[in-house]
Amino acid sequence: MSQPPPATPNRVQFRLGAGDLAVRLAERTDNSHDRSAVAKRDLTLFYELLAAALRSIQLTRDEALLCCTAYDRRDGLLAAILDALNAPAPGARHDVDAVAFTARLVQWGPWHRAAVEDAIQRWWLLRDSGADPDDALERVGLVRPDALPE
Known part of the structure; x- marks a missing residue:
């Protein structure tokens, strides 16, 4: 049985399956778009929104x-x-x-x-x-x- 390739810190990979995430990504892409690029864009946007929301909270x-x-x-x-x-x-x-x-x-x-x-x-x-x-x-x-x- 072959071993999986070693993990690299700058590589993220996952299977979409047939759930909501696959549907949502399909709604944002077509055959001319790289799904990985769209997923990367969306993850970047998600982290930016989290950071903005956190900055709006003042905690002691x-x-x-x-x-x-x-x-x-x-x-x-x-x-x-x-x-x-x-x-x-x-x-x-x-x-x-x-x-x-x-x-x-x-x-x-x-x-x-x-x-x-x-x-x-x-x-x-x-x-x-x-x-x-x-x-x-x-x-x-x-x-x-x-x-x-x-």
Whole structure:
């Protein structure tokens, strides 16, 4: 049995299958267009939209840490954060005003939630690779440099 070719960091490849993604890509291409180029364009646009949505959110360090430590993909972002805000243990809430933060959370649209979830996943990758948690919050865009303690 032959081995798959070695992975290269700049190559992404996947099969579309017959699902929604294949239909959506087919709607954006014809025989004269390279589907890979269209998929690359769309992924670039998706990441730009996530970045723009994340820039429109202002989080304190404690709010960002609460989001990161509370997030569980099984429960969804908002449910996990609201659970943490209502947790009996003060440490789970960090130093976050639950009422004020909840009022802001419910205003987030789907792009804001997707952007925060994406940033949280990147934060965990950095943290698990040994990065300082506060530095990682800034690097992924969850907080601005002026929101971190000196």
